[in-house]
Amino acid sequence: MTGPQPPSLQIERQEADAQAPVRVRLEGDWSAAALARSGRLEALARAQAAAGPSAAWDLSGAARLDHLGAQWLWDAWGRRWPERLEATPAQRAMLERVARWSTLPPPPASGWLPGVRRQFLRLGAGLFLVADHLRDLLALVGQLALDLLALLRAPRMGPWRDVSGHLYRIGATALPITALVGFLIGVVLAYLTSQQLKLFGAETFIVNILGLSLIRELGPVLAAVLIAGRSGSTITAQIGVMRITEEIDAMRVMGIARGFRLVMPRVIALAVAMPLLTLWTTIAALIGGMLAAEVALGLSPAYFISNLPRAVQASNLGLAMGKSLVFGVLIALVGCHYGLRVKPNTESLGAGTTASVVTSITVVILVDALFAVLFKNVGI
Template sequence: MLPPAATILPDRAASSSPADTRPRLERIAAASADGGVPVVRVLGRWGAGDLGDRQGVRALAAQLAAHEPAQAWAWDLTGIAWLDHVGAQWLWDHWGRAWPAQLQVHARERALLERVARLTVPAPPEQPWRLVDQVDHLGVLVLHGVDHARHLLQLVGQLALDLGRLARAPRRGPWRDVSGHLYHMGATALPITALVGFLIGVVLAYLMSQQLRQFGAESFIVNILGISLIRELGPMLAAILVAGRSGSAITAQIGVMRVTEELDAMRVMGIPHGFRLVLPRALALALAMPLISVWTTLAALAGGMLAADLAMNISPAYFVQALPAAVKIGNLGLAVAKSVVFGVLIALIGCHWGLRVKPNTQSLGEGTTASVVTSITMVILVDALFAVAFKNVGM
């Protein structure tokens, strides 16, 4: 509502537009206003088209800044030529989203200003920084993390129970789903993993050749490439690619089932989510990841072998002959074991985020993004744990 000191005049009669239509302010001496309060007259056209001129807007902003605080002035809008919602929003914001103490306005402009005041959402007051609020926010994040960890632990326990059920009655297992996921998550991932592995091997070989040549140790490139690719980079590269490719697909598939209410229909029909959704994907990735890891490692070794031949004149025959002596078989066993763990983790994390998707598209996108980020982070973390726990294996 308008302030008590507001003067509302009837709408002005139609008249010819003044020559100067620029939106501007004009200050009147304090003696001419009631109560000795200085008056600011609003003149010109205050419309969207008139406020679109950049130079005019700058000049108007300077004039408005010269009349702050707005509550200390009496405002006269009776001389304004045109006012629309844009101009009314300018004035309302300059007044601090509160009515000035004294205001003279016509009925039409009054209605516009009241509509803007009613529809403008007041800015929330700025809250001071408090340690208690930060501790509370940290506690909320910790509780969210505990909730996710609890749900993942439930998935792991349910997976163990489902594996026992499958061992008791293997003929009733979801083998068709497992074979389908093996194809989509394993066979179709071979081209991209081979390409990335080959290029990584080429890059590593070229970079190492520059350093080894300085010390005359070109032959040690077989040891460096063999250990780094077979033990660490091969399995981790394959897991990261599968996490971005298949982990997001798992979350998206289950999330769409949540959006289309298929998960609710399965629950109504008594079909367990763990046995029909989580178990086939976990089994498929547990079987596919070691094969993809070995495939990626072989492609990376092929790229490194080619780059070593071109950059250091180390023949492929010597590379293949020296590789078994440089890399013990324990490294390959460790890489395969890590890959199985990576596959199960990626499948469980993808299913976890898919089952927690809410029935809307925004939650589906957020869940897919969180699934990929969480899977890649867990792969790197578990790889670091394996490196520390089995540091003496294969060395």
């Protein structure tokens, strides 16, 4: 038993008379199965366009014509009957049925009101999305608080092995990159500052500028941005892969609380690691600034170290450590939040990881601005 014949168009031209109308003959099986199997719809459309609007159509050679084939022909004719058409009664009945129930697409809306309506609906969709994120994040924070209370009641039952593992991966492995970036930032900042201080003969004030800017602001923010891009994305990817491979569903079936074993260890690890990484990054930046100050201004490292405690109050270091702890908790919460929202496909994993990094960095900058406003009189 042979399968359906592929659909085809045969264009017949009378070479003796160039003004004579073109005759288009249909051959093969014009059914849904044949059209889908042939993959020649674009070639058929080009042949139909070459025939022109005044062509005479002969459908008698088509072995079969179903609703899909009739719909294609009706659209190819511009949703109007051709001037000359040869078809069997069954084919004509099919075409009449398609012509009766086919509707034209709605015309595009014009004017400023439809555009305003689209923007309003887009704004509403964005607000609903933000509200959905805030609801899930609030639930995550509440569950974290309950898990911390449970940990305080029974410390021996805590996931300390997971905490130590995350401390190593988040903190210890980030020491080289944070030190390198901090050192280079200190060198650049000291070199650019020294060029301006030379103009006013205030070279000694470079200790005040570098100490206050690096200890109070740049050290915590720089470390947080690096950890947000490095470890925040890792947290989202790890939990997202667990969502895709249904490991989180398996944990739920086995009665393992995902907040206690997935979220809380990462939050604790980042809360502990961020202040230490901030201190490490700040020290590296100060060393870079101190060496650059010696090269550019001739200030010895001994002078820099001896004047740093007098130039920068200790409260600035305490403020930096407090900010770093908050940054670590927020980065962990944002990474876990987007990881738990990953859908079971790779596209959602990539989008969630990207959104996690961008959101973490944005949250760090916003919270740092909030700290700057609230504690503007501390250490200044």
